[in-house]
Amino acid sequence: MKGTYMNLFCPKTKSLMKKFKNYLFFSILFLFYFVNYSQFLENMNVSFESYSAYYLDDKKTGDFKLENRFRSNNYLNLKSIFAKNWNFELQIESYMPKPLLNYSPNFENTNISTLKFEYNIKDLNVVFGSIYEQFGSGTSLRTWEDKSLGINNSLLGLNVNYKLSDEINLTSLIGQQKKGFKYSKGFVFGLDSEIDISQLIDSNSTFLFGLSYVGRNDQEIKSESFDNLTNLYSARIDYSGNSFYTNLEITQKSNNPILVFGTPSDTFIKKGSAYLLNTGFFNKGLGLDFTFRRLENMTLYSEISAAGNEFNESIVNYLPALTKQHDYSLTNLYVYAAQPDVNFYVEDLTKAGEIGFQTDLYYSFKKESFLGGKYGTSISANFSLWNNLGGKYDFLNQSYKTDFLSFGEKYFSELSFEIRKKWSKSFENIFLYVNQYYDKRMIEFESGQVKSNIFVVDNTFKINDKKSFRLELQHLSTKNDNKNWYAYGIEYNISSSFSIYYNNLYNYQNPDEDKKINYYNFGGSYTMGMNRLAVNYGRQRGGLVCTGGICRYVPESTGITFSIITSIF
Amino acid sequence: MKNLKIYFICLSIFNFSFLLSQDRIPSMNLKTIDGKTINTKSLSNKNGLTVYSFWATWCVPCINELDDIDKEIDKWKEAKVNIVAVSTDDSRTKRRVRPMINGKNWDFAIYLDENQDLKRALNISGIPHTIVVRGNKIIYRRIGYKPGDERNLYEFILSQNKKFDEKI
Known part of the structure; x- marks a missing residue:
């Protein structure tokens, strides 16, 4: 316990x-x-979510070798306004008899996951209990929940938010961080302030300025070589005008030991930093955006020993990959995960962070124009490039010195182009082309670099206001790694409540005959207002699976899954 | 003991399901596209209904829904509906919101729920998710989006408007 x-x-x-x-x-x-x-019920809200699976043996991918074929994750959430100005929230989670595959073993049996009392009056907001908060873009602190990713890194403690005036907002917090049903031994505390300068100078444009501090004190591992307190200082500035915006955020992290073979080193101790610059131009029908980011030794864990854990637990700050987030299965085979940390595991593959940029373009052709047609056409393009930090790396003596704007070896690049076109009242297309470069060697320490081209055609046929049919066709071609893949999916919406689907991914050119596997899935769902029931049978692909900017290694599995979402409002 | 606990949890769920009703949009802060803070209270529509649509730049069905609404936006405006599209993009993708909505030229209000606080408060497990509100009172919710759902939603709004007018 x-x-x-x-x-x-x-x-x-x-x-x-x-x-x-x-x-x-x-x-x-x-x-x-x-x-x-009692009368408090008037403002009570209850929701329940349940995700279960029964794992099966598979002739092609092997038997299910772990204990408990039946696994289930259940979430019961209650929220209430129980007195004037007071809110209450309780979430009980049950992982019985075991959590679904890929969830942290720290989720065990049934327990309280969120317990929160919130007091709200005028300009003051106080939270006792589970704290969900974000400073700036999250580079110094973000506590949040995503059930599907198994993430809930809320802090258990005290959070005070006070609006000093119309222009100035202050936030402070202290707590211990949740990991599964356990809590970190280290304490996390922070302060954030945001000033709306445009209100002070009465400007039409928006001008925001912010300062934050986040501290982590973990006394579990003591050493004379490093401090148990790690500090993050951050400053940000944000400007928005009529057709132009720009913002800059700079974060500095104090000395922190680097993990060597799973233990914090007494000699390899480094500072960290993050620079984020974002700027864009927009007009009616056109949007352009550019983001530059440089991260060096930047992840902050609430426990020193948690560094690099496979379930992404105990992470205080949020450093997602800044690439286009895709929605199609083959575009998610080689997904880039941000590389914010120092890694000296393999000689020649030493890294200290990442540097790179991404840019986006959105444009709509006007209706009734030559390219716009009767219903309009929209296009978008994205390019991203991420590299290791350039500098001198000394593997034997475990040290490095990076240069500020130098690009080291390339991790990843991607160019994508998308067209959305509605041809008639009943037929619509999405065309997507993606060109990717993914260095497996630098990112995963596995052999090979993968250059691939992906094509996706998404067709939607609307039969009437209740019935529709969707056909999705995808192809990935590459001469590297496991060679070519194709994928297709069909979805039939029988009524506004009922829907069925079938999809399949097939690595048809895999050099190993045994690995030419159909990753098929079929199922259906029934939705009625806030209630949803879904069943799926199929085979899940293993490997590095990334969703919502979080990547995890997942084992291959075959089975039946069912989910229930219900809420009473 | 374990079974007993599960039994009580199930019993509680059923018990609550018949009795409970939280039917209001909670008072919470969202951000405008410019980064200013705005409270959900100030989004209520005095003349008619408000439709909250929770979306994200990476969610294909969400964009389909908003595109389909925007194509007939004049009809929605005539029905005195305020469309509030709440982006749940976090700092991974939020920088794509501004160029996208300008590129799309959508003719309705967009707000950001970057740390997904409003999404959590409304127990929204996935997007797209649509909520219809009169004043602050929630009168309809829907999970997901299929082509044609926007037409059914529009019909629902017309019927609600009719009911409301009859009451007056």
């Missing part, structure tokens, strides 16, 4: 702990039944 939620209050022995847990569980239930019949 070490380190669990209740442990923060008063645990001495295991049996006492268990009794306390049960006591707490039934007290909360009692409380609910009590409020059930």
